[in-house]
Amino acid sequence: MKSLSSRLLTTTAIALTCISGIVVLVLTLLLRWGPDMMINLDLDRNAARIVEGVHFNAAGMPDSVRLSQKMTAIYSVLLQDAAYRVLDQDGVVLLSSDHADTAYAPAGESFNPQRSRFRVVSNGEGQQVLTVPFTHDGRAFHVQLMRSERMHRIMLGSDSEKAQKIAIASAVVAMLLFSLVVVATLHRSLKPLRKASAAAGQIQVDNLSARLSLDDVPSELAPLFNAFNLALQRLEDGYRVQREFLATAAHELKTPLALMRGQIELDDRGDRGALLRDLDHMARQVHQLLHLAEASERQNYAMEQIDLNDIAAEASAQLERLAQQREVHIVGAVNDEPAMKVMIMADRGALFVLLRNLIENAVHHAPPGSAVDVDVSVREVAVRDYGDGIPVEAMPQLFKRFWRGAHRRDEGAGLGLSICEEIAHAHGWTLQAENAVPGARFRVVFG
Known part of the structure; x- marks a missing residue:
């Protein structure tokens, strides 16, 4: 059986491994494809600035490009690394920063306005070219923007492989440090649980008064x-x-x-x-x-659907001889609808003992010539005698074990009502005692 610490650490290790793999993968992808994305973004941004900076004469033709001082300096000085050309719809150069008179095109090919991005080689150096179309007064024009790969390496840094290794190593170190922090935190957090487990292991039958301390225990535990x-x-x-x-x-x-x-x-x-x-x-x-003893053990009960009237009749029949000796008449179960059965979920033997004890108790307290009423309904069963009732001071003692009333006429052990209470409690019922004037009534309320 794995400990809680092992399970938490295993789960954390798996999660950290997955996270580390994802981080390394993302960094690798960014370092692999990130420079190209940055180059594309820079080309698009500069092309848009050039389109915005194109100035047109009265005839609607471009006559100049107005750029910021920084961009003007770049295109004036770095002629081999950065350039732009403004073309008409046929590819004729109208304006250029490098004073060229032909449009950029792959070797051996002519200008193709559908080719938006391509690579050319000039003086042994690769160049990236972007072609962007735009319109003015219904006329179509194009802007071509060139950046040398040498300039891209300068801008992005030439030692990308070294940067990739440093990034991966940094991610691994960060994950290791995080793992150490998690392990230390788990060890500290589970310390109260280990302490409580040790305390629980020392609890014996002779020292059940010991309790687990709640000091420093997490709120979840x-x-x-x-x-x-x-x-x-x-x-x-x-x-x-x-x-x-x-x-x-x-x-x-x-x-x-x-x-x-x-x-x-x-x-x-x-x-x-x-x-x-x-x-x-x-x-x-x-x-x-x-x-x-049997009534106190819940596993002794076998619940089934039984007719309460049948059990009440059996208990009354068994006590009929005792009632005759006491000159008491037991009045049978009475229902609102006598022809219908009163079915309840209960243990047959336990319910029989419960009703027999209540009826027997009533017979012993009923005066000669009186009756004991046994009333059965779907809500409760009640047993009533017409004796002297229950003294007020005796009410709290009725269900205590071995307690016997001062005027009791039988020689019982004082356990009958305690047994009844145990059986009622096991079924989820409520056993109540009350004075009915005259006499006393014991009610077993179902549910």
Whole structure:
């Protein structure tokens, strides 16, 4: 697995190589074709100035060329290197800076107005010629501008190959320096990440209170560090809750075990019925502990479309005997449209445990001769008893593990409502408790 530094450096190296290649190519092309482009541009510019400087007599014929002092000096002194000629449409020379009487043309050829650019040789020296047409009062004329290649070399510099090598070497050196700067910057920028990785590697189960430092951390990495610290906080809270849960569970099981030991030591004098009750109580506690452990693990849930009415009916049927013992009547699921199924996405077993615990809790708190209502709809399921209701001071404690109300009539472990809350939370539902006057109502709101 490649490190982040290696990936960044590799990407940077590839990018720099591509950029260097492009720069060298551009410089090479400019040094190769740039002089010709500059020569063409200079010829076009000077030809335009000569056309603008042509003066015409009363008959509409050119009689002089008026140029700047600098250009006049060039065409007066450098007769072999720079010259111009003004021609009529037939190629007859009307004006010239070198006093010539013939138009420029390639060797062995006559003047051709269609040939705008060509090369001639005079006295062994190459000359570049540009022919530009123009009109005045409906008459066609031409301007020919000549520049010697010797003058071009003087203007552009004769050591172009050396200049090309210097330019390429400068580009390579610049890219190398830039690469060193990038490497140093990456090393410095990734230092907080390496420091955080070392700190994360030292976090153990016995020191979950440690957190990653956000000092000098780049803003792009700060959310990742914050998320890791929040995950550590949740992990620490989970371990703390588990430790408290184990301590409480051990305490809850310690008392019945001591009583059972005492009963066994009494041998025949012990109360067999009390011993069986203690065994039943422990079995119920262990059973609820297993349910709570299963409800706390999200991977144990198998979601499917199920009919809420069927699950409510099954839970009510299982508790029918307990309700008869308590002289309580369980009123079945009631819908706005009883004939229609109420389909929800849920784990069948978990939903059954949730409804059974809520109905059982209501049966234990319902007075004899009253009823427990189980209302089912597409929005929620509600279980209500008609007992004394929930004391105000007990409301915050309802869903705490191992908490039992002062007036509870059963011998439960105090885990039923905690299991219900875990199951509701795993499904994304909300479990609410409220006083209904008379009695209490527990609502599971879907969504």
